[in-house]
Amino acid sequence: MKITIDGPAGAGKSTVARALARRLGFSYLDSGALYRALAWAALGQGADLDGEEGLARLLDSLELRPDQAGVWVNGTLVTSALRRPDVDEAASRVARHPAVRAAMVRLQRQLGEGVDMIADGRDIGSVVWPDAEVKIFLTASLAKRAARRALEQPQEDQGQIAQAIAERDAHDAERPVGALLIAPGAIVVDTSELSVEETVERLAEIVEAVP
Numbered sequence: 001m002k003i004t005i006d007g008p009a010g011a012g013k014s015t016v017a018r019a020l021a022r023r024l025g026f027s028y029l030d031s032g033a034l035y036r037a038l039a040w041a042a043l044g045q046g047a048d049l050d051g052e053e054g055l056a057r058l059l060d061s062l063e064l065r066p067d068q069a070g071v072w073v074n075g076t077l078v079t080s081a082l083r084r085p086d087v088d089e090a091a092s093r094v095a096r097h098p099a100v101r102a103a104m105v106r107l108q109r110q111l112g113e114g115v116d117m118i119a120d121g122r123d124i125g126s127v128v129w130p131d132a133e134v135k136i137f138l139t140a141s142l143a144k145r146a147a148r149r150a151l152e153q154p155q156e157d158q159g160q161i162a163q164a165i166a167e168r169d170a171h172d173a174e175r176p177v178g179a180l181l182i183a184p185g186a187i188v189v190d191t192s193e194l195s196v197e198e199t200v201e202r203l204a205e206i207v208e209a210v211p
């Protein structure tokens with residue numbers, strides 16, 4: 001069984017998906033972490049973030065192995081660096097390229113083969129697993145999403161966080177391939193007024209209602 005959770009930055013996807021996976025005994029895949037790992041490697045090598053072929057070649061040379069702590073990139077575990085603001089921005093840029101997305105989609109399908117899995121991202125329900133049994137689109141107001149990110153990044157200014165999130169959303173929604181959209185059949189859950197626990201409860205009810 002597959003459960004997909006897509007939505008904009010800061011909607012609480014990872015927190016909720018992780019908690020729901022624990023509750024249901026499913027594996028959890030943070031697809032954004034894969035794009036972040038590529039962005040981290042690209043920044044480290046000074047690669048051109050607009051160069052599709054170079055990035056696809058770089059991705060080809062990387063063994064990406066996600067686990068609960070972060071992502072193993074050619075044998076090195078990358079954790080907090082994946083959350084750096086420069087990696088946020090670079091991840092959104094590398095994710096624009098169709099060749100990068102095609103390789104990432106293949107990797108995600110491989111990781112999910114034969115496994116009950118919850119994955120979160122932008123295109124999981126629309127592209128990676130369009131036949132998933134449960135598809136969720138998790139969203140919240142921009143102000144709420146910025147406030148949540150500000151709790152994770154207390155050294156950053158909340159207004160700037162809101163602006164960066166809005167830019168990243170626009171970037172993620174406007175790209176020609178794998179754009180952020182509500183997948184056909186997805187249930188929209190607005191978490192603006194819900195706690196993490198309430199959101200997990202709501203999603204668990206949705207999953208339990210599946211015949």
Ligand code: DC
Nearest residue numbers: 031032033035091092095121122123
């Ligand atoms: O979910 P996140 O913020 O960790 O994702 C980081 C970036 O990766 C985000 O800007 C969009 C991109 N991404 C994507 O294009 N497709 C996915 N399935 C997941 C993330």
